[in-house]
Amino acid sequence: MGFPALPQSRHEMVLEPEADSDTERWTCPTCGRVMVVRWFPEFEHVIVRAGDEQAIHTGGKGGAEVGSVAVVAEEGERERAHREWLAENGIAWDGPAA
Template identity: 45%
Template sequence: MRVIHEMKFVARLASGADEWSCPTCGRRVTLRRLPEPELTVLDPGDESAVHVGVIEPDARAA
């Protein structure tokens, strides 16, 4: 069974993409949503782990 890490929302970038970070292994990505979705890995962290995004209350208001 693979380990699951929770990615935390960091910020909305000027490009409109969202930056996400994993506090467990340091994985960092940017994610641009529709209509032109794109995932960019900034730091791979633990590539054997399954990463899931978690948005905490009021995180997008920041």
């Protein structure tokens, strides 16, 4: 995929309790990266402090990773658009209905 085949350290970011419930503040205890994530009205994230930009940053929240959540949402949106387009053209994506 997109990652270069170089040895990269993997940092797990930690969600800090935030008074403002619309945003989440993630920090990396390893390099000090700070990222603010907003879920509504649409997903947005701001890197407040870059930290180690070479490292792969993941965030744990109920087993989901922040990065992959965003990607999955995008994929789902695109796939749904494809399904709708196919349906409009008389093609059933999931095969003929039983």
